[in-house]
Amino acid sequence: xxxxxxxxxxxxxxxxxxxxxxxxxxxxxxxxxxxxxxxxxxxxxxxxxxxxxxxxxxxxxxxxxxxxxxxxxxxxxxxxxxxxxxxxxxxxxxxxxxxxxxxxxxxxxxxxxxxxxxxxxxxxxxxxxxxxxxxxxxxxxxxxxxxxxxxxxxxxxxxxxxxxxxxxxxxxxxxxxxxxxxxxxxxxxxxxxxxxxxxxxxxxxxxxxxxxxxxxxxxxxxxxxxxxxxxxxxxxxxxxxxxxxxxxxxxxxxxxxxxxxxxxxx
Numbered sequence: 001x002x003x004x005x006x007x008x009x010x011x012x013x014x015x016x017x018x019x020x021x022x023x024x025x026x027x028x029x030x031x032x033x034x035x036x037x038x039x040x041x042x043x044x045x046x047x048x049x050x051x052x053x054x055x056x057x058x059x060x061x062x063x064x065x066x067x068x069x070x071x072x073x074x075x076x077x078x079x080x081x082x083x084x085x086x087x088x089x090x091x092x093x094x095x096x097x098x099x100x101x102x103x104x105x106x107x108x109x110x111x112x113x114x115x116x117x118x119x120x121x122x123x124x125x126x127x128x129x130x131x132x133x134x135x136x137x138x139x140x141x142x143x144x145x146x147x148x149x150x151x152x153x154x155x156x157x158x159x160x161x162x163x164x165x166x167x168x169x170x171x172x173x174x175x176x177x178x179x180x181x182x183x184x185x186x187x188x189x190x191x192x193x194x195x196x197x198x199x200x201x202x203x204x205x206x207x208x209x210x211x212x213x214x215x216x217x218x219x220x221x222x223x224x225x226x227x228x229x230x231x232x233x234x235x236x237x238x239x240x241x242x243x244x245x246x247x248x249x250x251x252x253x254x255x256x257x258x259x260x261x262x263x264x265x266x
Contacts, residue, residue, distance in 0.1 A: 001147060002125055002149050002171075004098075004125060004149050004173060005172070008173065008229075011046060011228070011229075012207075012228075016264065017224035017228065017230065017266060018047060018207070018228060018230070019047075019256070019259060020045070020173075020209050020231040021045040021048060021233070021236055022064075022236065022237075023040070023051065023252075024051035024053060024064065024071050025050050025051055025053060025071060025076055025080065026070070026071030027070045027237070027240065028240055028248060029074070030074055030080070032248060034088050035249045036240075036249055037097075038091070038092065039249045039253035041095050043254070043259075044259070044263075046096075046229070047096045047097075047098060047173075047209075048098065049098045049127065050097055051067070051101060052100065053072045053077075054101055054102045054104060055072060057102065057129075058102075059129045061234060063237045063241075066241070078108075078109060078114075079109075082118065082120075083121070085097050085118075089121070089122035096125070097123050098123070098124060098125045098126060098127060098151060099118060099123050099127070100129075101126075101127075101128065101129070102130050103128055106126075106128065111139055111142070118148060119146045119147065119148060125149030126148065126151065128150070131150075133152050133170065134165050136150070136169070137169050140170070144171060149170075149172030149173075150169070150170065150172075151173060151175055152174060152175065154174055154176050156196060160203070163204060167206075171206070172206065173206050174206045174209070175211060176200065176208050176210045176211070177212045178193050178212050178214075178223075190222045190223060190225075193226060197210070197227060207228035207229060208227055209229035209231045210223050210226075210229070210230055211230070211232070211233065212231075214235070215232075215234075216235075217258050217262035220232070220262050222266075224266035239252050
């Protein structure tokens, strides 16, 4: 079993909404990735998503695209991502780390090699944006056998059949994309999200995290009433971009602390 299920069980026991945060590995600098991961935890993040840089991140808006471009310009590869997780695990053995990215880097090294490396590094699962659940039951089973969770995205346009397939093969939590479009865009209709999540819960027993478009404490607090967790990525990348050299870690921790306080007050 990965660290994800126990984390959500503890949150439920405490009556708290989870905070899932995203950064791109290697952005803004190789040596800042692990300090940023620790800063997110210190700020109150319960689960970390660590983005695997990719040249064509089709689900991402311009903010995360820029982060990928910066990391790729530094030569950051999937092997470096495993290294960051290993380094993080030297001083943090409890916070779940989910690798988020696309099929291409995984298929370059092979699915089996990816699973072995992810497990040995200390990762807990993966979100592979362009792996539809109905086409990767074997991969999901291999992940599960290795104690890793394969997490799937659900969108406002997801059919009932797709929701049922995610319920069948998904692990860890289900990631509900609250907006049609790319990350970091638009405004969230919390009433619509609540209605859609209620429909998903008829089939999916996993905790549900809501992401895409959560930019501030007020939105996070509103969604805390209907979701098991909120997911924030683009807004954190913007904090990194806006920070003077050497100040990104402190800025990210302060921003995360503000979101955590809002969730706890919901």
